[in-house]
Amino acid sequence: MLVRNIDQSEGLCNCTRLIVTRMAPHVLKTKIISGKNIGNMTYIPRMDMSPSQSPWPFKLNIRKFSIILSYVMTINKSQGKSLDNVGLYLPRVVFSHGQLYVIMSRSRAKQD
The missing domain is CATH 2.30.30 (SH3 type barrels.)
Structure with a gap:
């Protein structure tokens, strides 16, 4: 990168x-x-x-x-990208609901 x-x-x-x-x-x-x-x-x-x-x-x-x-890519670095597959590792609580939305919206389809 x-x-x-x-x-x-x-x-x-x-x-x-x-x-x-x-x-x-x-x-x-x-x-x-x-x-x-x-x-x-x-x-x-x-x-x-x-x-x-x-x-x-x-x-x-x-x-x-x-x-x-x-x-891997941080949530902030993934903003504005479209990814084929998204894996989410959350050992602690998400900082804000906005961050969770950003990472969940990066994949092109729900099953990805």
Whole structure:
């Protein structure tokens, strides 16, 4: 899953789900599996990132890919998505009725 907006016109937005098809030291070749550009092949570069607030007098740079491995998705991240199957794990009471509605409305059919 992509964790930041890279190119919105190409469909590379926060929470876009991807399949990594090829890895290189500085770029990932991926296939988009969610959003309006499903099936498009795209490249994700390694990016330099630096924290906006740092307690140190020097600038700290981190070079990494803006993706995370995602087997599950939080209720907030699932908002606005349509999913084929939804599994719900609630070890504690739901924070609000709105959250329960959001997760229950993500599947396309009641049996999913």
